[in-house]
Amino acid sequence: MVDTVVLKSGPHRVLKGSPWIYRTELEPTSAQPGSVVQVKTREGKVLGQGFFNPRSMIAVRVVAWGAQTTVTDDLFRQRVRDAADLRQVVAGGRDAFRVIHSEAHGIPGLIVDKYGPMLVAQVTSLGLLPFLATIWQALTDVYKPVGIYEHGDLSVRDREGLPRENRLVWGELTSPVEIHEHGVRLEVDLLGGQKTGHFLDQYENRGKVAALAGGRRVFDAFSHTGAFGLAAALHGAESVVGIDIDPEAVDRANSNAAINGVEQRTRFVAENAFDWLRRESDLGPQYDLGILDPPAFTKSKQSVPQAIKGYKEINLRGIKLIRPGGFLITSSCSYHLSEPDFIQVIQAAAHDAHRAVRIVEIRGQGPDHPILPALPESRYLKCLILGVGK
Incomplete structure (x- = not known):
């Protein structure tokens, strides 16, 4: 069962498509940190679903818009594929580029970068945790990396209630790696x-x-x-x-x-x-x-x-x-x-x-x-x- 959060009256940015809703914009709620919530206006209109965390100033990060789309594993699989399709156009031929750019790819709180055979991720949203296994699998299906390393020693994770830790989440760790930019060979320390x-x-x-x-x-x-x-x-x-x-x-x-x-x-x-x-x-x-x-x-x-x-x-x-x-x-x-x-x-x-x-x-x-x-x-x-x- 998905809890509902209700917007206070006012000219909120979310009404114009912003995925961020601040704590001060919401009526009191019993929804739990890290849960998926449905967002409604005071008039009862369903705006969509998102990750809820009252510990953060950004209390809701909208993931799915409208009354018909819900936050599911399948949704994130599709978001990973859509981002990969865009990369074929804007980063084709490169061996190092951004794979997932958080809200811009509909996966709030997730950054993933590709460095040759490795993927490096940053997770800054508590609500992502139940879906990470699906996302890691979707990324490996597309990019066939040697490993996925999570760089999690970030101060922003404190506000989300996430532990500050770096860890290998899939495969094997290779670091440093060599990448190429405009003919330049660069060794990158992923750790x-x-x-x-x-x-x-x-x-x-x-x-x-x-x-x-x-x-x-x-x-x-x-x-x-x-x-x-x-x-x-x-x-x-x-x-x-x-x-x-x-x-x-x-x-x-x-x-x-x-x-x-x-x-x-x-x-x-x-x-x-x-x-x-x-x-x-x-x-x-x-x-x-x-x-x-x-x-x-x-x-x-x-x-x-x-x-x-x-x-x-x-x-x-x-x-x-x-x-x-x-x-x-x-x-x-x-x-x-x-x-x-x-x-x-x-x-x-x-x-x-x-x-x-x-x-x-x-x-x-x-x-x-x-x-x-x-x-x-x-x-x-x-x-x-x-x-x-x-």
Whole structure:
């Protein structure tokens, strides 16, 4: 028997197709955490079914819309197949890409990435637990992986009432694995790397760096394991310096440089990128192409003002480092910082740097990370290509 939760009166986003319903939008209910619930309006209209968890601010994540569709194992089997069909179009030929992108594929709280022979998953919804065995089987049927590894040491799982643990859920574990991007060979640590091991959402933007890199001096700040800088080096950059605060990531970047035979033109250093940008920019323009790909500076609306200061600082320094006629590729993965606000940050940074800057292109996450129009939060990555003048 499925419990029912009732929306309070009001202009809720779920009425326009958003899959998120907040605790404050619901009438009191006795439904249990992790259960599947039916969602109704106060007038009795059935909106659909979803996962319920009052521990989370997002109390309901809608899975099935309308009165006729229900949350079943068969539904998730079909969702996995539908996502795989889309991958044939948007990621065909790649050996590393996002397989399941949570709400955008109708499986809230599930991220799955493919790295060569391995699948790596993140589960952040208590309601998914009864269906995981079916989902793992559906994924193995489609992708035939060597193994599926769950990266579960995530703080968000605390709010869901899920244990923080990493575990092999199917098959055998292979790590590190080698993947390929724009001709670059990359070793990815599935156990100790950030996110699920790599930043797959920037794949297309690294291709843009490769196209711009020929003959240029390049810096890659917040370089992680070197994917942006190595794309530049392999596609003709004169020199590349990468900066990241994580010594293990820097070691991996230098190892990846050697694997690709570009170690003579690349140098990855373990240093605070803020400190490096400040020191180097005081010496004046030195580079023709720069990449700024920092971690999220804010995960809440309350900390956006402080995050803006951080984004302005690194972009001001980055702009100062670029010679006239060069390019700065700058990103924000903080979905609480909107694209218009990010552009305002760039304008303010350019003004204070006393440099002319033009936005040549506005980009974002790749098509294997699709966006729900009714859920702006699913468009989290902003990437701007800036032409820098005098």
